[in-house]
Amino acid sequence: MTSAQSGSSPRHADPDENPYVEAPPTDFEPVEELSEGEAAEQASLLRAAVREHDHRYYVEADPLIPDETYDRLFARLEALEDAFDLPTEGSPTRRVGGEPLDELETVEHVAPMRSIDNATDADAVREFDERVRSGLDDEGFDPDDVAYVCEPKFDGLSVEVVYEDGVYARAATRGDGTEGDDVTEQVRTIRSVPGRLRGDPPATLAVRGEVYMPRDAFEAYNEELVERGEEPFANPRNAAAGTLRQLDPAVVAERPLDVFFFDVLAWETGEERAAGDEGGDESDAPRRPDAHWAEFDAFDAFGLRRTDRVERVGDVEAAIDYRDRLMAERDDLNYEIDGVVIAVDDRAHREALGSTSRAPRWAFAHKFPPRTATTTVEGVTVQVGRTGRLTPVAELDPVDVGGVTVSRATLHNPAEIEALGVNVGDRVRIYRAGDVIPYVPEVVEKRSEGAYEFPERCPVCDAPVERDGPLAFCTGGLGCPAQLERAVEHWARRDALDVEGLGPERVEQLREAGLVESLPDLYDLTVEELAALEGWGETSAENLVAELEATREPPLDAFLAGLGIPDVGATTARALAAEFGDLDAILDADEEALRAVDDVGPEVADSIRTFLDNEENRAAIEGLRERGVEPESVEVESGDALDGLTFVFTGSLSTTRSEAQAHVEAHGADATSSVSGNTDYLVAGENPGRSKRDDAEDEGVPVLDEDEFADLLAERGVAWPPEE
Template sequence: MTTSSTRHADPDENPYVEEPPTDFDPVDDLSPEAAAEQAELLRAAVREHDHRYYVEADPLVSDETYDALFARLRDLEDAFDLPTENSPTRRVGGEPLDELETVEHVAPMLSIDNDTDAAAVREFDERVREGLAAAAESGELPGFDPDDLAYVCEPKFDGLSIEVIYEDGEYVRAATRGDGREGDDVTEQVRTIPSVPGRLRGDDHPDRLAVRGEVYMPRDAFEAYNEELIERGEEPFANPRNAAAGTLRQLDPGVVAERPLDVFFFDVLAWETDGDGSNASERPERHRDALDLFESLGLRRNDRVAVVDGIGAAIDYRDEILAAREELNYAVDGVVIKVDALAHREALGTTSRAPRWAFAHKFPPRTATTTVEGVTVQVGRTGRLTPVAELDPVDVGGVTVSRATLHNPAEIEALGVNVGDRVRIYRAGDVIPYVPEVVEKRSEGTYEFPDACPVCGAPVERDGPLAFCTGGLGCPAQLERAVEHWARRDALDVEGLGPERVEQLREAGLVASLPDLYDLTVDDLAALEGWGETSAENLIAELEATRNPPLDDFLAGLGIPDVGATTARALAAHFGTLDSLLDADEAALREVDDVGPEVAESIRTFLDNEENRAAIEGLRERGVDPEPFETDAGDGPADALDGLTFVFTGSLSVPRSDAQSHVEARGANATSSVSGNTDYLVAGESPGRSKRDDAKTEDVPVIDEGEFAALLADRGVAWPPENDA
């Protein structure tokens, strides 16, 4: 049972911990003092609820109650401009970053020696005992008792290793392992992970604590997320480790917040105190005690850690985890065996790359051989064709595998694989199997990739190693995923139009093209299984609200390859109207900042496709008319900054997206990277290093926000923006 002294919030003093009220008085009725006091109570309560939900898996309140508390806290912070540093509301993400800065670790994050052979583990134990005996003989470790040697055994997580630093109990920084000495600063990204506390629990902590952890994506969440990517027609992640690493390196913390990451903490990197006795003054003498302290501080640790007395028991532990591997909701590739006593670790020391007091007993690779019984070609949203080998089912590390990816036509050609061949199957990251080689050729020749789309029959075109269906939105497979994409939050944001409903609408014959969405009626929908009149009316209302979308949302919703929300906005700002974009050739498209030759060709190819063009015209015929991009928003003439190109870096007094919109509304260009066409690099606080280096290389002036404001004032443009909408 958690005691009140180590909780974020004491239920006897905080009304929002147990059976909290959610019928709040209007925010406008509060004084600034009362709002600040209530916000502080809510922050502590939300931290406690986060810990109980994400770390202890023992929630105190319902999801609805939690959402009400969280929303109230956010409303108070917004209404009274309260500080939000390390507030739980920061988990939803902050401003996108220019780049990942490199930072130096407070202590080296070393590798660990490893082997799959138990004999190598026994040799490690011999080295440890010899090293400790030598230290005892030299007087460095007086009174050493070989019987006191204990090991702590932990699963070896297959994720992304990070350093997390707390000062005075407050979260201040996170960084990836990198080369062990320096890593990427991922402070804002890690802040969004629910199981990473923004403030440590209780007071029994050092003034500065650096801990090592492993960020991972739970296996069930990974599989669900990959299904979502596939449904969108996007490339799935190969394994949970790639998913975690790729997510954590996203420059937009908001993207990270939407993905299901979790963390385990497993080691102390630095433990510093100011010596005044106000907090814990000494680091625990044993690793097992440090892990217990992690738990009391709210740092999530793994529940399968074991303390053993001999190396034989450590090897047995490894075999137990190997046997339980399939039960775990996280990927592991072995176990780590660590000397328990801190004094023993210090006596053993480290080499230049690895500690002498730890060893990883790895699991054997997961492979098997079987026969290819067929090849299925799947069609994604962009028309990309992905071949999948249908296999004679085979056990691979305790999991029956009947399908494996062949990636693309080029991979098939490189392997020389065909139906009937014996192949090796490898389970990458414990999840997605693939074919690394043909072990016995039993067929003639290589599988011939189809010349026509297996779904719609349209011709297939090759683009380097990849193949694409040319059917565009006329292909049913692409259509379903295109409709799902159209409805996404970062496109037209049509609530209630998920994958299952889209498939139902297509199979019912109601939606054979994207424009058909706008022919739907309440009666059409209400007649379908699982629909009622209310849900039908809601969807029709959602669709009606998208008949005059902003041009950039319309372009993002079309699902043009290589055109996300940022590029869609750049296109909208440059061309102003849909007709201007439709008439633009590749040369005109390349004039748009951030649109290179390949993206310009991709856009033009999409727009020239007859089915895609018919879909666009069909939408317009049904009254879906995107609004021209607005360029005049007050606070200065619309052409005041005509011809200038700005790049913004660092933190400004307003969000960078607002700064970009402000200058674009007055005729300027705002790009994300510095080039020879850039006129000014505007540097706020903590600017990105690479942009400054690029500015120096390209001889681009670097100005601070004050100089930027003066430049705008000279042209009759106000700063900061006040009237932009």
């Protein structure tokens, strides 16, 4: 594969012509000082540069700039597009997700997405090779000329992605092979899917890819779900499939999906169109490669991410050897595979062999044997998580599963135990896949009476256990030692109070030493007490005490995030802080008031109220305040002076557009992003976009400049601009 490694493949942006590719400047002049033409030119350069940086980071894993520099470029592009109403079709900024969908539409594939015949037995692969050679011989080809391309068989979700004139057009799931679900907006958010191809792609290019969730990202995401009190995904494939079928693309954008492309479904040069034009020249139309191996070169040239674990071999024994080597290495990969695909390389050979109604005759999947084993349940342990969620774990008679000795497997939750009917003494099947926690999919021999009886009281603190659907929770709150340790770890997290020096081992040590029996006890720690502990010194003790002292007046949102309220992460905590302004208002808010906050629905409101009503949790909050930990209040403007009005903003104002929207909303108005018949006023700052002004003219909506807007607000007793 020469083109992928030569560094000569085309780029989205030439560093000699685009200043934002290598060592880009980020000290931009204010947006309001740019003309519309200057803004459009800068945005064009930024779009090309961001595409190049996305490719280098997500496809080549070789970034050119630090993350913070990329963030500044991206933010500048968003600001320009927003301030000048620049078109965003095909822009990298569209990856953040579009409007939620009502349902997934069904679309027809440009070419069939067939299944592949498969087997775990090497002899079945040899029989496939015999069929290939016999078929080629019957069609007049030399059977000794056959070569195979071997590649991993990814365990994700297969998709068709279509590009028109090099621009991302649509995506669909495999479905029944002929039709699939339209997931265009969902796939658009995946960073490794280019919005625009590099180089000289054909007029229409349809490629097949596999969407997956990397193992390390899957583990981190599952931990996040558990911390929020939500059910984790069983494996990366389920996580990828469940994410891609989300109706809200913004949700998909927040989840760590990735993709590998591995096959061409359609390659159309547009020759018919060119030939129909007077003087049309077909000589420059890019031709489809004659072999699958060469198509990987084209993928590299177009900027389509593909695996580097592909090999071209000359006989079936080498293909079987490839499969055996990859099976031995599968646990070292950051993605799940369940076998390898062995495919005839030459396209003329493929066309001669053809396909059945279900599968091509020129490809075969050599699957890995399932990683399962049978053993006996010797006991059940119930673990307690940070949110109080109880997770049952089967203690097993140790058994080898795929080369790894497994002695414990998750039973997920009490509902899963009831569904399996599993109990101590039963013979069960154990399933293990890569780094996924082993689990019990079935009971193969019932040797006990009934199912394991889930405890009615917490095994750690003896507080009552409550069921919430399939899940069970300890009601002990922060008074439960198991929850306390994890709560302290959560309090110290970077996205909460950001206390360095409070990792899991140290938190456990502090609790076992009797120094931290509740969250407020952190603020009673002294240098002398800490320095006396094993592994501590004067300096480390002083550093931790200083870190804690610095958090005595935390931002309100950080305090809320640090409490570890189920379903309340950093985003929801900011929304709560902005809505209520101070801690007491949040403590006193009922569910109806909580539901009025952006990002807070009925379930989250119930979760917040349940947490705050728990005696142990409320005692911990009061204990923190007694020790001088008092979150800073946020000034909240509220009123109804603008009630009933709807504003749309365009152009550059004396404050940012988001601040303008928040200001009118704080006084009872609505602020939307597009003009409609329900809009009362379009507020146009400097260099306003044409589209919103045209829409306002069509709808008969009055257009105000900033001075006229300020006068309108003054008549209603509202100041402009907002006071800082």
